[in-house]
Amino acid sequence: xxxxxxxxxxxxxxxxxxxxxxxxxxxxxxxxxxxxxxxxxxxxxxxxxxxxxxxxxxxxxxxxxxxxxxxxxxxxxxxxxxxxxxxxxxxxxxxxxxxxxxxxxxxxxxxxxxxxxxxxxxxxxxxxxxxxxxxxxxxxxxxxxxxxxxxxxxxxxxxxxxxxxxxxxxxxxxxxxxxxxxxxxxxxxxxxxxxxxxxxxxxxxxxxxxxxxxxxxxxxxxxxxxxxxxxxxxxxxxxxxxxxxxxxxxxxxxxxxxxxxxxxxxxxxxxxxxxxxxxxxxxxxxxxxxxxxxxxxxxxxxxxxxxxxxxxxxxxx
Amino acid sequence: xxxxxxxxxxxxxxxxxxxxxxxxxxxxxxxxxxxxxxxxxxxxxxxxxxxxxxxxxxxxxxxxxxxxxxxxxxxxxxxxxxxxxxxxxxxxxxxxxxxxxxxxxxxxxxxxxxxxxxxxxxxxxxxxxxxxxxxxxxxxxxxxxxxxxxxxxxxxxxxxxxxxxxxxxxxxxxxxxxxxxxxxxxxxxxxxxxxxxxxxxxxxxxxxxxxxxxxxxxxxxxxxxxxxxxxxxxxxxxxxxxxxxxxxxxxxxxxxxxxxxxxxxxxxx
Amino acid sequence: xxxxxxxxxxxxxxxxxxxxxxxxxxxxxxxxxxxxxxxxxxxxxxxxxxxxxxxxxxxxxxxxxxxxxxxxxxxxxxxxxxxxxxxxxxxxxxxxxxxxxxxxxxxxxxxxxxxxxxxxxxxxxxxxxxxxxxxxxxxxxxxxxxxxxxxxxxxxxxxxxxxxxxxxxxxxxxxxxxxxxxxxxxxxxxxxxxxxxxxxxxxxxxxxxxxxxxxxxxxxxxxxxxxxxxxxxxxxxxxxxxxxxxxxxxxxxxxxxxxxxxxxxxxxxxxxxxxxxxxxxxxxxxxxxxxxxxxxxxxxxxxxxxxxxxxxxxxxxxxxxxxxxxxxxxxxxxxxxxxxxxxxx
Numbered sequence: 001x002x003x004x005x006x007x008x009x010x011x012x013x014x015x016x017x018x019x020x021x022x023x024x025x026x027x028x029x030x031x032x033x034x035x036x037x038x039x040x041x042x043x044x045x046x047x048x049x050x051x052x053x054x055x056x057x058x059x060x061x062x063x064x065x066x067x068x069x070x071x072x073x074x075x076x077x078x079x080x081x082x083x084x085x086x087x088x089x090x091x092x093x094x095x096x097x098x099x100x101x102x103x104x105x106x107x108x109x110x111x112x113x114x115x116x117x118x119x120x121x122x123x124x125x126x127x128x129x130x131x132x133x134x135x136x137x138x139x140x141x142x143x144x145x146x147x148x149x150x151x152x153x154x155x156x157x158x159x160x161x162x163x164x165x166x167x168x169x170x171x172x173x174x175x176x177x178x179x180x181x182x183x184x185x186x187x188x189x190x191x192x193x194x195x196x197x198x199x200x201x202x203x204x205x206x207x208x209x210x211x212x213x214x215x216x217x218x219x220x221x222x223x224x225x226x227x228x229x230x231x232x233x234x235x236x237x238x239x240x241x242x243x244x245x246x247x248x249x250x251x252x253x254x255x256x257x258x259x260x261x262x263x264x265x266x267x268x269x270x271x272x273x274x275x276x277x278x279x280x281x282x283x284x285x286x287x288x289x290x291x292x293x294x295x296x297x298x299x300x301x302x303x304x305x306x307x308x309x310x311x312x313x314x315x316x317x
Numbered sequence: 318x319x320x321x322x323x324x325x326x327x328x329x330x331x332x333x334x335x336x337x338x339x340x341x342x343x344x345x346x347x348x349x350x351x352x353x354x355x356x357x358x359x360x361x362x363x364x365x366x367x368x369x370x371x372x373x374x375x376x377x378x379x380x381x382x383x384x385x386x387x388x389x390x391x392x393x394x395x396x397x398x399x400x401x402x403x404x405x406x407x408x409x410x411x412x413x414x415x416x417x418x419x420x421x422x423x424x425x426x427x428x429x430x431x432x433x434x435x436x437x438x439x440x441x442x443x444x445x446x447x448x449x450x451x452x453x454x455x456x457x458x459x460x461x462x463x464x465x466x467x468x469x470x471x472x473x474x475x476x477x478x479x480x481x482x483x484x485x486x487x488x489x490x491x492x493x494x495x496x497x498x499x500x501x502x503x504x505x506x507x508x509x510x511x512x513x514x515x516x517x518x519x520x521x522x523x524x525x526x527x528x529x530x531x532x533x534x535x536x537x538x539x540x541x542x543x544x545x546x547x548x549x550x551x552x553x554x555x556x557x558x559x560x561x562x563x564x565x566x567x568x569x570x571x572x573x574x575x576x577x578x579x580x581x582x583x584x585x586x
Numbered sequence: 587x588x589x590x591x592x593x594x595x596x597x598x599x600x601x602x603x604x605x606x607x608x609x610x611x612x613x614x615x616x617x618x619x620x621x622x623x624x625x626x627x628x629x630x631x632x633x634x635x636x637x638x639x640x641x642x643x644x645x646x647x648x649x650x651x652x653x654x655x656x657x658x659x660x661x662x663x664x665x666x667x668x669x670x671x672x673x674x675x676x677x678x679x680x681x682x683x684x685x686x687x688x689x690x691x692x693x694x695x696x697x698x699x700x701x702x703x704x705x706x707x708x709x710x711x712x713x714x715x716x717x718x719x720x721x722x723x724x725x726x727x728x729x730x731x732x733x734x735x736x737x738x739x740x741x742x743x744x745x746x747x748x749x750x751x752x753x754x755x756x757x758x759x760x761x762x763x764x765x766x767x768x769x770x771x772x773x774x775x776x777x778x779x780x781x782x783x784x785x786x787x788x789x790x791x792x793x794x795x796x797x798x799x800x801x802x803x804x805x806x807x808x809x810x811x812x813x814x815x816x817x818x819x820x821x822x823x824x825x826x827x828x829x830x831x832x833x834x835x836x837x838x839x840x841x842x843x844x845x846x847x848x849x850x851x852x853x854x855x856x857x858x859x860x861x862x863x864x865x866x867x868x869x870x871x872x873x874x875x876x877x878x879x880x881x882x883x884x885x886x887x888x889x890x891x892x893x894x895x896x897x898x899x900x901x902x903x904x905x906x907x908x909x910x911x912x913x914x915x916x917x918x919x920x921x922x923x924x925x926x927x928x929x930x931x
Contacts (some may be wrong), residue, residue: 053535064555076537084535090484091528094627096456096476108537113545135335136456138483156536323641327684356691361596364754368905371912378920385927388920392687400592405755405762414755428756435592435754442591449681449690459684467607468614470626475676477630482637482680489638508776511644512783515655519784520792521864522635526628533627540623560703 005031006052006186011061013047013212021047022058023212029205034189036181036199036220039209040234045164048209052190066159066205083158083212087165088229088267089145093137098129098148101137105156123155124148141196143174147181160188167195183271184240196238200224204268208233221264225257259316266309274303324486331452331483333386340384340452345461351561352449358565359441364431368574370438375564384452391451395443406435455479460548473542481525482582491516504556588681589696591689591744595752603694609702610675613668618724625669636661637680646776652771658704659734659781663713664796671705695748697740708737723786730785731778735765735771742770 006029013022021044039045050056051063054075054298065078086092095101102123104114127147129191137145146166153161166182173244175198182189182202193199199206199220206220208231216223225228227237236242241260247258280295334341340348355376362370381388413428452459456476463472490512496506506514591599617625636657643652661670675697679685688696716729736774746762749755755762788796 008484055531055535079535079537086528086532088528091525094477094480094532096459096480097454100456100544104533104538104542107543107545108539110501116545117526134456136331137480139332140333152536330684353690356591356689357596360591360594360599360691368909371909372916374913374916375919378916379923382920382923382927385924402592405593405749405757409756412758431754431756439590439592439689442691443686446682446690447686449927455680456681466610468618470614470617471610471672471676474626474629474633474672475679477627478637478673478680479674480634481631481634485631485634485638486641489642493642505642506642508644508647508780508783511642512780512787513644514785515639515780516784516791518639519635519660519788520795523628523795526624526631529627529631533623538623542626574908574912575750575905576908577911578904578906581907581911584906585725 005029005066006190007062007064008051008255009062009064010046011051011058011063013051013059015300022051023213024061025209025212026061027207027214027216029188029190032186032188033205034191034203036196036203036206037190037192037208037209038194038196038199038235039215041126043116043209044212045209047212049084049162049190049192052160053084054078055084055124069125080156081159083153083156085149085153085161085163085166088169089142089149090137092149092152093145096136097133098124098135098140099133099138101148102133102155105152109267110157112314115266119155119157120151123151127151141174142169142171143177146170146174146178150181158187160190161185162190164192165195166191166193167194167198167261186275196224196230196235200238200240200264208235210234221261225260255316259313262309262313262316266313269302269309271307273299273306276302321428324490327486329390330447330451330485331455333390333552334454336385338384338452339382342553343452343557344548344550344554345453346459346464346548347550348449348453349458349461349465351558352353352445354562354565355445356442358569359438359445362434362438364434365427367430367434367437367504368578370434370441371442372568372573376561377441377448380448381444381451384448386448386451391447392442392571394447395440402435402439406432409435457548460544469542477529484525485518485522487520492518588688589692589748591691593749593752593754594695595754598748598752599691601694602698603691606675606694606697609671609706610697616668617672629665629669629673630663630676632665633676633680634841636673636677640677644780646772653776655780656700656738656773656777658700658737659708659713659777660784662709663730663781663785667705667710670676670709671701674701674705695744699744699748703740703744704733704737704875707740708733712736723782726786727779727782730782731775734778734781735774736771738774738777739767742766748917752849758794773867786915 003071008025008027010030011022011025012020014020015172015302022131025048037045037048039089047056051058052065054070057070057072057075063139065079066072068078070078072170093101095104099120102120103116106119113144120133121130124133127146127150129144129151132144132148137148146169150166167178175195179198179201182191190204191199203220206216206218206223207214208216208223208229216229217235224238225241230236276295280292280299283295284292355373359370359373377391378388380386381391409432410426411427413426413431415427416424417427417430453461456479459472459476459479462475463469493506496510496514620836639657640654643654644649646653658670658674664670665673674817677697678687678693678700682693682696713729713733717725743763743766746759746766749757750759750760763901818913
C-alpha cells in the first residue's frame, strides 16, 4: 500500500460549457490526515471534491486513491473507499426511513442481511443516532439529518471521508456536536467549507484554492491565522481568532498569535494522547504486547507534554 | 393560507402513523387487506340500506380507540373532504321522489334515504382509509403493497415520492410565502405568476433529482434498490385478519340492527 | 373530480381496480425493459412536485375564483406515457391516503380516470402529433389545450359511467353528462394553458434540462402509437367484458343504467341468452343471500323505492330502534377502550 492515500497530480478539469474549474491542482494527503479545503465561491472546491470519488474525471493529470489510479474503470472500487457527504442532507437521505437509508450502501455492496444490520447499527451508534433508526428523515432536525447522513456513509466503511460544507445549515449547538464527532474519527478527512472556525477546529492541515489552483497548503493554524494570505483569497480570519485578536493594539502581535497556536497545540496534544492510548489497547487485544507497550509509552510522554503547554501558555500572558 | 394548513395536516397524519400502539404494531399487510375488505363490505350494501350499516361503525371506532387516534381528527377530515359524494348525492332527494312509510303514517322521500345511505358509506369508507394511514407508516404500506404483488418499480418510486413530498412542499411553501409577502394582500396568484412559479419549482425539482441520483451512485447504486424484509406476519396478524373477516361476513349476512330492533320492540310494545 | 367510495358498487370498483392494476403492472414491466437508473428517483421526485404544485392555488382568468392544476399532461409530456401514468397513479394513491380524496376502492377508478386518458390517449395520440419534434410556442399551446381538454372530458365521462353503473345516484344520465362535461371543459382549458405555460417556461429557461431527462420507453408516434392504440382497445375490450360479467353477477348497478339507456328495465331480446347463462353462473356463485341476487325476475324491481314496502311500518321502527342501540353500544365500546387506555398510560 502506498503511503499517500490521496494524491492529485497536476489535475486539470473543465466543464462542458468551457469553464476551467481546476487548473493544475497537486497535493498529497497521507493516512489519517484531516485536511480543510477553503476558498471563495467558485474557486473550484466542489469540483475538486467531485474528483475524489470519481464522479468527475480529470481532463489531464492523475489522481490516485489508495492503490488505484482514478479511471472510468476503477471508480466503482474507489467509491467504496471514499465516502462523500453532501452539503444538503435532504439530497443524501433519499430512503423513507433512517434504517433503510443507512442500509442502502451496505446492501449495494452485497452484504448479507445480518451483516447489513450490524453495519447499520454500528454506524448509527458512532454518530449517536441509533434511537432514530425507524424514523423517516423528514421527522429529523437539521443536526440529526446531518448525523444520519454521515452514518449512511460510515456504514460503507470508507477509508476517507469527504465533506462539502458539513455545517452550513446547522444551528450552533448541532454544529458543535458535529465538530466533536468529526474530531473523534480516525478516518482521513477532506472537508471543504467556508466555516473557517470549523476547519480550524477539525483539521490540522489546510489547502486554499483560488482560481482552480492551490494557493496555499500548510498547517491549518498557520494558514488560518495569516490575515494577509486569507484576504488575498477573498477569505477572512476565523471568528475565534478575530475575537481574540481584538486587543487594544488592533492587529495581532506575534505573541498573541503564539498564544492561539499554543492553545490549539495543547488541544490536539491531549487528543493525540487519547488516540495513542486507544490504539495501545487495540494492539494489546490483537495480541501485540510489545507494540502496545511502546504505544503506551508514547501516550504517557505525550500526556506529560500537557504540562509544558500549560506553562508556555502562562508565559505568553 | 390553505397551503400551510394542508401542509401541516399531512404532517400531523404522518406523525401519527409512527406511534407505537397495538394497532401500529400489526403487519402493514394485514391492515391493508382488512381495510380493503371492510370498504368492499360497506359499499356492497344496497342503496336504500341505512340501519343495517350501523354495526359497521364498530370498525373505525374500535380501531381509533385502540390506536389512540384523535377521534376529532377523523371526524373533521370526513366533514371537509366530501365534495363529490355530496354534490352527486344531493340530487337523489330531487329525482327519487318515491315515499317510504317510516312509522304510523310518517313518510319520507326515498331519495333522502339513499342520500343518507351514501353519506354513511362515505363516512365509513373515508374513516377506514384515514385510519389505515394514521396507524401504518407510508413506507410500511408500500412494503405491504410490494409483498402483495405490486411491481417493485412502482413501489420504489412511490417511496421516493413520499420521501420528497415534505421537502418539496416546504420549498413550494417558501415560494408562495415569498410571493405573498410582496403582493400585499392580493388573495390569489395570477395565472402568469403561477406558471413561472411552477416552472421554477419544476427546474429545482429536476436538479434535485440529479443530486439524489448522484448520492445513490456514490453509495454503490447500480440499477436495483434492495430492501431488507422488516415485517413478518405474527399470530396477532392472523387473528386480526380472521376475526375481521368473520365479523364482516356475519354482519353482512345477518341484519344485526334489525334483529336487535325487533327484539327490543317486542319487549317494549 | 375524484370518484368516491360511497358512490360505487363493489363490482364497478373492483373492475376499475383490475384495469388500473393491470396497467400499473404492464407499465412497470415495460419500464424494466429499458432500464434507466435515473428514472426511479426522477419519477418519485416529480410525483412530489405535482403533489406540491396541486396545493398552490391560482386565480382562474376571467372568473376570479381559484383553482389548482391536475398535472397529468405536464407529467405525460415530460416523462412519456408509461412513466407518467405510474407517477400519476402514485400521486393519487398518496392523496387517497393522506387527504382521503375519494377513498381506497375509488382509487382504482381515479387512477383510471386521471391517469389512463392523459398518458395513453391525450399525450401520444393528440399532443405529440400536433407538436412534432420541435414545436413552436403556438403549437405547444394548441396541443396542450386540446389534449388537456380531451383528456379531462374522457375522465369526466368515465366518472359519469362509473356512477351510473354503480347505481347509487339518482341523477339522470343526460343531466349528469351535460353537467360534468361542461364543468370539465372549463377546467381542461385552464389546465391546458397552464401546461403549455410551464412547458414553454422550462424550455426557455433551461432547454438542456428537458433533453437530459430520461424518457425511457416513450412511445413514439407512428407504428408504435398504432400498437398502443390496439393495446388500448384490447384493454378496453377486456375491461368491458370483465365489467359486464361482474355487473351481471352483482346486478344492482348495471340494470339500473340499462333501464336509463333503453328506457325499459329489460335488456333487448338478443341479450337474453347471455343474461340467462350469466344468471345461471350467478345463481351458483351467489353469496350474501339477503342481497336478493336470486330474485326470479331479473328486472329493475328490487332497486326501486317500491322495494322498501316489504319493510312495513313495524320493521322500519325496529330498524330505527336497532340503529340507535347499535350506535350507542359501539360508541360505549370506543369510549370504554379510550378510558381504560387513558388510565393505563
